[in-house]
Amino acid sequence: MxxxxxxxxxxxxxxxxxxxxxxxxxxxxxxxxxxxxxxxxxxxxxxxxxxxxxxxxxxxxxxxxxxxxxxAAPPTGDPRVHLRPVRRSGLVFVPLTRRPGGIQAYKVIYPPAGQTPTTRRRTHEGYGWFYVLDGHLRFVLGEEEYLLGAGEAVEFDARVPHWIGSADARPAEALVLVGPQGEHPHVTPAGR
The missing domain is CATH 1.10.260.40 (lambda repressor-like DNA-binding domains)
Incomplete structure (x- = not known):
């Protein structure tokens, strides 16, 4: 054979x-x-x-x-993800994953404070996680409000009303992971 x-x-x-x-x-x-x-x-x-x-x-x-x-080796293919940014509700979402279902990854660019069309809190099934790449984010979760800077991360139950936006006059960028109920993105602290 x-x-x-x-x-x-x-x-x-x-x-x-x-x-x-x-x-x-x-x-x-x-x-x-x-x-x-x-x-x-x-x-x-x-x-x-x-x-x-x-x-x-x-x-x-x-x-x-x-x-x-x-x-005549076969081509290895292009390993880069070439997905198009999507504008929605004043935000720019750059998808970083292609597979359907499971945890989805996005780079999200938040416009400067005051330029987001709504500050209405949203809820949805699943869990959310974000890591601030650049700038400062204002994160409202339930009745609590947090100011986050580059290098800080948050994990939360997306069924709790929440809102995320830039905290100042500069745009902010975050890596955002969203997963269905039961799928938690986790960060393990160094040394564990």
Whole structure:
């Protein structure tokens, strides 16, 4: 049974031959350049010899191509999250997660104090957690009010009426995690 490695290695020979011919190099010249024998190079190009890393490295150098090109490695993909910011109720939400359900992460930008259209407290199911990245936030939870600066974090039951906004004339930014009932985002203090 062929493995994925067999499939990848099967295409190496034709790629090696095409690279050598594109450079108008002979097997003898390539042998001198790589330290491999002309017989080994011929067997590699014809698929009669399974290539090893020790053989592929000097061939990649000689042909001036990355090793990934010799084996036609699949692209690894872009690991960055490219989600579009959303404006809602005067706030800018930058989603940081893509998966549905579970805990969702956002960077939220709060406009300067007095520029938020509402200070009405909201409730919803689940738990909330936020970490102040920049600026100062005013956090109202139930009948209590808190002023928070960069580096401070809060975790709360979102069923309690709450409101979050900038505490002064500057915008504020926070990392916000919101999870369904029963899913708590937690921060463990250092040293535990």
């Amino acid at each position: 062929d493995t994925p490695a067999d499939d990848v290695l099967a295409g190496v020979g034709p790629r090696l031959r095409a690279l050598r011919r594109a450079r108008n190099a002979t097997l003898a010249a390539l042998a001198t350049e790589t330290g491999l024998t002309a017989s080994t190079l011929s067997r590699l190009e014809n698929g009669k010899l399974r290539p090893t890393l020790e053989q592929l490295l000097p061939l990649a150098r000689a042909h001036g191509v990355p090793l990934d090109d010799l084996v």
